[in-house]
Amino acid sequence: xxxxxxxxxxxxxxxxxxxxxxxxxxxxxxxxxxxxxxxxxxxxxxxxxxxxxxxxxxxxxxxxxxxxxxxxxxxxxxxxxxxxxxxxxxxxxxxxxxxxxxxxxxxxxxxxxxxxxxxxxxxxxxxxxxxxxxxxxxxxxxxxxxxxxxxxxxxxxxxxxxxxxxxxxxxxxxxxxxxxxxxxxxxxxxxxxxxxxxxxxxxxxxxxxxxxxxxxx
Numbered sequence: 414x415x416x417x418x419x420x421x422x423x424x425x426x427x428x429x430x431x432x433x434x435x436x437x438x439x440x441x442x443x444x445x446x447x448x449x450x451x452x453x454x455x456x457x458x459x460x461x462x463x464x465x466x467x468x469x470x471x472x473x474x475x476x477x478x479x480x481x482x483x484x485x486x487x488x489x490x491x492x493x494x495x496x497x498x499x500x501x502x503x504x505x506x507x508x509x510x511x512x513x514x515x516x517x518x519x520x521x522x523x524x525x526x527x528x529x530x531x532x533x534x535x536x537x538x539x540x541x542x543x544x545x546x547x548x549x550x551x552x553x554x555x556x557x558x559x560x561x562x563x564x565x566x567x568x569x570x571x572x573x574x575x576x577x578x579x580x581x582x583x584x585x586x587x588x589x590x591x592x593x594x595x596x597x598x599x600x601x602x603x604x605x606x607x608x609x610x611x612x613x614x615x616x617x618x619x620x621x622x623x624x625x626x627x628x629x630x
Contacts, residue, residue, distance in 0.1 A: 496555020
């Protein structure tokens with residue numbers, strides 16, 4: 414479709430996701446989105462004929478600057494994934510072209526780095542969660558599976574074994590206060606560790622070490 418560069422403004426619509434942004438229609442067709450400030454600054458009104466050739470660059474740069482500012486504000490002091498930033502900006506009403514430009518800026522200056530995010534997240538969570546839960550969480554945050562697998566493979570297996578054993582022992586000590594049947598304790602701890610994201614193979618080893626029993630061989 415040939416891009417429209419002039420026409421009569423037939424509608425100026427406030428954005429549904431962000432009330433500070435508007436959609437401008439020329440001759441009853443959507444033409445561009447911009448901040449409400451641009452509409453006021455250039456006195457854009459319905460019924461007027463406008464030429465977009467000069468306005469287009471101003472609108473795009475205005476969108477980019479505001480989008481970049483919002484992204485940096487969202488980042489704040491905590492790391493975010495590329496998908497988290499993208500979804501947040503999309504939710505604020507920015508177009509995908511502007512968002513892609515901002516994402517490239519953030520990646521170029523290392524404001525976002527999915528590999529680094531995955532590495533940091535795994536390091537923090539591995540002491541209290543299994544790799545299955547960690548992997549699921551990272552996928553939901555938009556991290557590619559190959560990145561997740563690579564970073565998980567870098568984790569020392571002994572670290573995982575120590576973590577699950579500590580969780581099993583802590584849960585065992587809690588259950589022993591109210592439960593005497595070790596078979597029930599075995600099952601409750603197993604279910605608890607499974608919800609934490611551990612595989613049954615590593616769970617069984619931790620259970621057998623904690624309870625000094627082996628029911629399921």
